[in-house]
Amino acid sequence: MSQILDKPDAADEEVRENVDRAAKNEQSQTRVPSDSAKQLLLGLLFGVVFGFLLQKAGVAKYHILMGQLLLTDFTVLKVMMSAVIVGMLGVHFMHAANLVELHIKPTRYLANCLGGLLFGVGFALSAYCPGTGAAAIGQGNIDAIAMVAGMIAGSYLFAEASGYLSRVVEPIGERGKLTLADVVTLPRPLVILGAISIIGIVLAIVETLPVR
Amino acid sequence: MKRLFSTAILAIASFPTIALAQEEAITTEAYSGPAWSPYLVGALIGILSMFTFYFSKHPLGASTAYARIAGFIGQGVAPKHTNQLKYFADNKPKIGWELMLVVGVVVGGFLAAFSGGEFTGRVVPELWQQRFGEGTASTLLRIVAAFSGGVLMAFGARLAGGCTSGHGISGTMQLSVGSWITAGCMFIGGIATAMLMFAF
Numbered sequence: 001m002s003q004i005l006d007k008p009d010a011a012d013e014e015v016r017e018n019v020d021r022a023a024k025n026e027q028s029q030t031r032v033p034s035d036s037a038k039q040l041l042l043g044l045l046f047g048v049v050f051g052f053l054l055q056k057a058g059v060a061k062y063h064i065l066m067g068q069l070l071l072t073d074f075t076v077l078k079v080m081m082s083a084v085i086v087g088m089l090g091v092h093f094m095h096a097a098n099l100v101e102l103h104i105k106p107t108r109y110l111a112n113c114l115g116g117l118l119f120g121v122g123f124a125l126s127a128y129c130p131g132t133g134a135a136a137i138g139q140g141n142i143d144a145i146a147m148v149a150g151m152i153a154g155s156y157l158f159a160e161a162s163g164y165l166s167r168v169v170e171p172i173g174e175r176g177k178l179t180l181a182d183v184v185t186l187p188r189p190l191v192i193l194g195a196i197s198i199i200g201i202v203l204a205i206v207e208t209l210p211v212r
Numbered sequence: 213m214k215r216l217f218s219t220a221i222l223a224i225a226s227f228p229t230i231a232l233a234q235e236e237a238i239t240t241e242a243y244s245g246p247a248w249s250p251y252l253v254g255a256l257i258g259i260l261s262m263f264t265f266y267f268s269k270h271p272l273g274a275s276t277a278y279a280r281i282a283g284f285i286g287q288g289v290a291p292k293h294t295n296q297l298k299y300f301a302d303n304k305p306k307i308g309w310e311l312m313l314v315v316g317v318v319v320g321g322f323l324a325a326f327s328g329g330e331f332t333g334r335v336v337p338e339l340w341q342q343r344f345g346e347g348t349a350s351t352l353l354r355i356v357a358a359f360s361g362g363v364l365m366a367f368g369a370r371l372a373g374g375c376t377s378g379h380g381i382s383g384t385m386q387l388s389v390g391s392w393i394t395a396g397c398m399f400i401g402g403i404a405t406a407m408l409m410f411a412f
Contacts, residue, residue, distance in 0.1 A: 035308045042268050043309035047316015049260055050272060054317065055324035057253035058246030062337030067240030069399075069406030078250035079257065080381055086258025087385035091265055100265040105373045105383055107390030115372025116379075116394040119365050120401020124409060126361025127337075129376040130369065131274035133362075134314045138321025140332040146355045148278070150362020155275075155282035157363065158370040162299035165371060180387040191387060212241045 051135045060135035062143075065127040073212045081199050088192055109173025111165070126150070238410060243338060247328045261382060270309050271386075273378030275369035277314035280305050282366075299370070343410060372397075 035043070057079045058064045067073025094100040123129055126147040128136045133151070136144035158165075181191040246253070257272070264270050283305025286294030294300055325331045336346075336354045344350040369375040372394040374383060380398065383391025 035306075039268055039309050040307070040312045043270075043312030044316040044319075046260065046264050046268065046272075047313035048320040048323070049316075050257070050313065051317030051320025051322075052324040053253050053256055053260070053320070055321045055330070056246065056248040056328070057250050058244070060321055060325075061244070063240045063243040063339040064246065066339060066406060066410075069402045070240060070410055071403065072240045075246050075250045079254040080376075082251045082254025083257035083261065083381050084385045086255045087261040087381065088258075088387070090258060090262040091385060094262060094266060100262075101269065102386050103265075103269070103271045103382070104386050104388045105379070105390055107388065107393070108373070109390075109393065112372050112390045112393040113397050115368040115370070116397025117368070117401040119368030119372060119375065119394075120398045120403075121405045122361040122364025122366075122368060123376070123398060123402040124361070124405035125357045126365060128358070128361075129274075130278060130365060131272075131314075131317060131375065131377045134274065134317040135321030135324075138318040138323075139325040139330065140322075140334065141337065142333070142335040143337065143354050143358045146358035147362040147365075150359040150364075151275070151278035151366040152282045152285065152362075153359075154363035154366025155279035155370060156286055158367045159279070159282065159286070159294075159297040159299035162297060162370075166298055169371070175389065178389040180389060180392070183389060188387075195387065212245060 050131070051138055054132055054135040055139055059132050060128070060139045060141070062127050062136075062141065065129075065132060066124075067212065069124050069127075071211070074206045074209070075212060077206060078203065081203055085196050085199055088196065092188070092192055104177040104179065107173075107175040107178040108170050109175070111170050111172075114169065122150075122154075238343065240339060244330070247324075247330065257381065258385070261385065268309055271378065271382030272313070273310065273374055273382055274314055274317065275366065275375035275378060276303075276310040278366055279303065279370060280308065280311045368398075 054060055058075055059079055064073055064075050068076035091100065091102070095102055126133065128141075128144050128147050130151060133144045133147045137148065179188075179191075180195065181188045184191060186194075261272055264272055279299070280303075283294065283300050283303070286297075286300065287305060322331070336351050340354050341350060344353055365375065369378070372379060373390065374380075374394065376395075376398060379388075379391040379394040384395055
């Protein structure tokens with residue numbers, strides 16, 4: 001009986017630790033005064049490559065992005081899923097070799113769901129998302145400038161509500177830096193293998209669909 | 213009479229083709245596809261992620277850059293009010309890595325489109341015109357939709373903690389539970405809204 005009672009406590013403790021770690025990480029990020037000139041240049045360089053790749057993948061095009069949401073064109077899914085497979089392997093290998101740190105965002109069930117749904121509605125209205133919209137401007141899609149103006153206005157609107165949201169919405173279902181490996185309580189490499197297999201199966205099914 | 217008859221026959225015969233033409237008109241595949249294989253580009257974006265983790269200690273993510281610009285504008289217009297907002301107190305507006313990344317994306321998008329002969333220079337996308345018409349009203353509607361879409365995306369991304377790249381690619385690859393939930397909700401909201409926009 002006492003064991004059963006102990007268990008939720010242990011889980012709570014773990015959550016609290018996770019939350020603390022997330023908070024500490026956020027603090028240390030804000031304490032960084034500003035990025036060095038080298039990092040600014042690297043950011044620009046990585047951005048050029050990212051934008052180049054996004055345009056070449058066609059995901060700066062209105063009809064390809066809308067096609068994904070209308071389920072008639074799966075280019076977006078193919079790009080995202082293959083990036084996730086390669087990145088998942090690469091980043092975790094480098095992490096295991098102590099070359100990089102992970103940068104996991106805190107899990108907040110309610111904020112993740114609400115924010116994701118709101119984002120989705122906006123995604124369909126604009127068709128360009130924050131990254132692909134910037135590539136769309138480069139591609140010459142003038143309507144993407146309206147989306148950027150909206151993004152700036154929306155960011156300020158969020159800041160106006162940020163005090164309230166951080167008190168009321170964000171604590172609901174706050175779980176800290178929770179990963180799938182914590183949830184299924186299996187070794188990380190096994191979870192990675194499982195995730196990659198599932199993504200692979202999804203892509204294989206998509207390939208059989210009579211759409212792009 | 214004979215003429216009327218043949219007109220009727222013609223009308224009946226052409227009815228399915230009109231219906232078919234309308235059906236084809238809404239096919240997104242009628243427009244140009246990706247220049248490169250999506251799998252190749254995806255793999256390269258995965259490798260790019262490894263580079264940003266290693267060299268910049270940053271995952272790829274685009275939405276934060278817009279919040280930085282909003283902070284700058286806010287500090288210019290109403291500095292006192294802007295600085296006391298929780299988000300800007302926690303995340304001081306600065307020209308940082310994230311903002312430079314998005315500036316780079318614009319440049320990269322241009323280089324790719326220019327090199328591939330895909331530069332558009334269009335105010336309104338072709339598919340939008342096909343669905344909502346070509347007049348001024350349709351153009352205005354597109355601008356309003358793109359702007360309000362931007363507002364909702366920025367608000368949603370800040371609430372959720374990231375966008376299609378920050379959560380959808382960088383977060384999911386790190387097995388973050390919140391990122392998988394957010395990415396799923398983004399597509400649920402997006403698919404539902406898009407279906408409504410293109411339904412009759």
